[in-house]
Amino acid sequence: MFSELAGIAAAQLGLYPVLPGPELRAAARDAIGVLGLAAADVRVERTWTDGDLHGEELSWSVGFGPRTRAYLLKPHDADGPLPGVVALHCHAGMKHVGKEKIADGPEGPSAEVRRLRDGIYGGRAFANALARRGFVVLAHDVFVWGSRRFPLETAEGPPGEALRGDAPDAPLSQTGASLSQAGASLSEADRYDLAARAHEHVVAKHCAVLGTSFAGVVAGEDLAAAAYLRSRPDVGAVGCAGLSGGGLRAALLGAFDADVRAVVVAAMASSYRDMLNGHVERHTWMLWPPGLPRLGDYPDLMAARAPEPLMVQYAMRDELFPEAGMRRAHALITERYRDAPGAYEAVFADVPHSFDVPMQERAFDWLAAHLGRP
Template sequence: MPSDPPTARDGAAAPSDPAGGPRRLRHLGEFSALAGIAAAQRGLFPRPGPGLRERARDALGVLDLTAADVRTERTWTAGALRGEEVSWDVGFGPRTRAYVLRPREAGGAVLPGVLALHCHAGMKWAGKEKIADGPEGHSPEVAGLRAALYGGRAWAGELALRGFTVLVPDALGWGSRRVPLADMPENVRGRPEPGLGEAGRYDAAAARHEHVLAKYCTVLGTSYAGVVAGEDLAAAAYLRARPDTGPVGCAGLSGGGLRAALLGAFDPDTAAVAVVAMVSSYRDLLDGYVAGHTWMLYPPGLSRLCDLPDLVACAAPRPLLVWYGEHDAILPLSGMRRAHTMITAHYRQAQADYTGVFADAGHEFGLAAQERVFGWLARYVRADGGGPWR
């Protein structure tokens, strides 16, 4: 069961802290002294001053994108849900496709909105389908992922049933925004492997191609995080503009949690932000945790402005919930504790509402976490000043 988080001092030395302690870091080995030299010479992880949001937005190269030429592709009903697939053009690549989910009986009532952000999870063939069902249902691969990460539930649809307009868009590299194999370098797309289906082949190639995307983004003066954040900002603006939707919050697990954190940092119109199993200090990630994450987590230059929890706390004064899994295999507990302490300090200074939940859980958004987040969103994201539609 969730519990009150343990305490830790901001700036306390940790095995991965470049400021002190044993310097042999996993995955750097004999080169571990690089961390201390870089920290001393480049001034890493400083306490941020005023204007962090603007400086971080510039460092990430967040693009100003618009969901243009919105089209309704199809509609359906499934049980108590009404679904709509919409698409839009952000100016490059194939059209973004997204699901809009609402309670079937809501009609045209104005509901609070939530931008539900799909995870990374090494699965890029599917995007929105990982957390929401279209009219065709879901694939066996998606069923396996949901069982491992989401308690077997398509959580975006379940959230919609609680009285929300839920928008679930694909992001660059996933689903409708996949990079065709033919456009990848030959050594990246690889050769067909026996028994590996179309989805599996794409996921294997996309994992290698993410390095290529990150390089292009850097050369173009942006970052993978900056492009995806630009897409999510456009999606949030579209959702707020719908006549059936009021204030809009956001939520996501892992890579989706990072997307939620970035949206909260850069979009002052986001009503509330829920980040699940994603937040740690960069300092603690250095000890063997860097390799397990997407390039979206490592925009060049950000660590010279702040540590990651400082950026997450830029959501203030909007309400923020961060869910920490105490047994998360790809995030260190020391880093989560440090993050919680840092965010608490920022929110206390802003006199704003921050909820940090430490749970006996791993890297997942299970049913207990979902219920906690759903209730929290119902409290902080309200249509017309009242509670959620029932």
């Protein structure tokens, strides 16, 4: 009924122009409202050893909300600076935890996290596996996840609101919960995640009122985490990697931080224009920062870091992205990297929405090649 709107908007607003990379990075940062944040008052809360790994639980303040909690993992016998990676947790409709989706602390994963990992991470904590390959890996909670989440009563809102089930992002069934479940039949974690789905649009609206965006706040916190990791004497060159919502975070971090040397985006690449008519509503508000389409398409921003190294892994049976959108993303990124042969690596995996073990191992090899082996 309203399909003509897309054509009118494109004609009048000049959507998806081709701006030079540096210009696009600066303009997008301003449009998205990326906050300038820092990891202040960093504390080591505890340490542990897990076989050949040394672990630290860190906390810091970005100036608002609860203290950020993070896991730092590295080989316990590390000698000298090692390459560092900011491991970015996904969205997946699971906000009760953040870093624990991809990194194991001393307690190990919860039942809910195991369920998620079995579905999209090949059953393992990829941050720990990466650390065992000789990296210093930082996995931190970010705005509205884990240690940075809202109180449950805030997320639930008025009685019954949390059970609407109409919030964006991947179906909650990816985490094993069902919208037909309610009340006592849900674990506390699943109850929180169900409530948080209906709360995300409220977060996005508040960010907009403050002149920023959901993506802008999250990117600001990721920039602070990357700067902290680089500041450590045991860390050399720094890259980042993430799946899905974590892949979006990796793309934004790579676009806005010139000191991030290598970026891996897994199962989070599609043109905006091909996601109309059936895919927009399935995604987090982080993917739709106001103003970006007037500066370029999402893959343009991913590739604005050219000629710096970028790996994009396309899950070709991904139910959250159309194949046409993934193919267009690849074409747009390839064009941006035409003068930097070998700096962009595309991986086309015949898998559903996931970052499985073969995809992880290929990413680890690529990061080692671009960040330097220990």
